[in-house]
Amino acid sequence: MGQKGNGRYLLSSHDMQTGIDRSSPLPFYHQLKQILLAEIQGHELEPGTRLPGDHELCQRYEVSRTVVRQALSELESEGVIERIKGRGTFVSPPRTAEGLVQSLTGLYEDVALRGSTLRSDVRRLELVPADTQVAAELHLDPGQPVILIERLRFVDEEPWVLTVTHVPERLAPGLLDEDLTHRSLYALLEGEYGVRLARGHRSVEATTAGPALARHLGIAEGAAVLALRSTSFGPDGSPVESFVAYHRGDRSRFEVDLVRRPRAAAHPLMIVTG
DSSP, rough: OOETTEEEEEEOHHHHOOOOOOOTSOOOOHHHHHHHHHHHTTTTTTTTTTTOHHHHHHHHHHHOOHHHHHHHHHHHHHTTTTETTTEEEEOOOOOOOOTTTTTOOOOHHHHHHHHEEEEEEEEEEEEEOOOHHHHTTTOOOOOOOOEEEEEEETTTTTTEEEEEEEETTTTTTTGOOOOSSSSOOOHHHHHHHOOOEEEEEEEEEEEEEEHHHHHHHOOOOOOOOEEEEEEEEESSSSSEEEEEEEEETTEEEEOOOOOOTOOOOOOOOOOOOO
């Protein structure tokens, strides 16, 4: 196993035995990528560990700089490493798999199931008139009162997602006085206000962070963001809550389980453009 020194990862003589197989038909960059990936996944390279520089990797594995850059580029695109200008290349924290698109759970429940902690910085909690879009999502007339909740949410004290939620005021009028710092909104709605959530519709789209969102999430302007949009419905089919959540693309991924039903009718692919 390697050793760390001065913030860098130093490969031991044992590590150097794992090298490029020049008789293999696999491209050198692919082999180097797999070597680094094996070390990271085997916990020899912990999150936050700095990788050796390009020049050092070239010398260690006797490959060209093009090979090294290609290997690191693929690892970066897959979220395994992150390259910080002026500082170097570091092992990324693992992206957290979210089940939020396949079951009607909130982030609080999803994070708790993983053994992590969630804290919400409530930026806004106020009564506002529903605009046209919110009114359509919640089956209200424009201008009807809704409770707006804007929360910057931290997973293990790292900014993770900015969520803007709307709830019809008539369903939970006391919500304005609640402390949502460490509480699940869904549990609160169900436990304190008797609001049942039976089903929901969610969609995910890729976007980029503008200046304000980048500042909130601690990422670079223009960085990848996953926008999760959701509307939840009660047993009678009436909407009870809607939200849009902007997740950091470098910390989250969404997983969906699929089942192929026999003799299912074919449906055309729908592509929605903005």
